[in-house]
């Protein structure tokens with residue numbers, strides 16, 4: 590299927606305005622919890638690039654920024670083993686770490702990143718996700734800050750891809 594065919598067979602789940610309001614609320618909640626802590630903020634590439642780019646300018650407190658590159662879905666719609674591409678060499682010992690990810694789906698990616706950050710000496714681990722997918726099975730990890738909740742459908746836009754495409758859409762769509 591071409592990108593246009595995929596798009597024409599999808600449903601709008603959250604408009605750009607609804608996503609924008611979620612960024613503002615998340616920034617307020619994160620500031621209340623971490624605003625005094627000089628945290629290390631890590632973007633999970635590639636999917637969280639849009640989320641991080643929109644959220645960071647709304648955080649008006651000092652922070653360090655770096656990124657993790659881990660992928661488990663590659664360009665598929667079903668996850669597999671985690672492929673670690675980059676893990677930051679920024680000092681984590683004694684730091685509060687905040688992970689930014691686009692979606693918490695089955696939770697394996699976030700759980701593995703959490704463990705690696707704690708192993709690297711982070712004193713506290715927080716996570717913010719733009720989306721949490723509602724599944725009828727338990728997850729190995731929870732997110733501290735959640736933008737929006739989506740049903741159990743494959744979603745894309747706002748950084749999330751479908752077959753490698755459409756990360757650039759400003760709203761969130763789901764495959765029909």
Ligand SMILES: O=P(O)(O)OC[C@H]1O[C@H](OP(=O)(O)OP(=O)(O)O)[C@H](O)[C@@H]1O
Nearest residue numbers: 634635636660661662694695696697698
């Ligand atoms: O909760 P899980 O089931 O582990 O899935 C969530 C992860 O999957 C996606 O990454 P993906 O592997 O698609 O890589 P990408 O960010 O490069 O698209 C997403 O960005 C999360 O990191």
Ligand code: HPA
Nearest residue numbers: 694742743744745749750
């Ligand atoms: O529903 C999804 N969409 C895009 N990327 C994802 N990674 C995990 N779940 C998803």
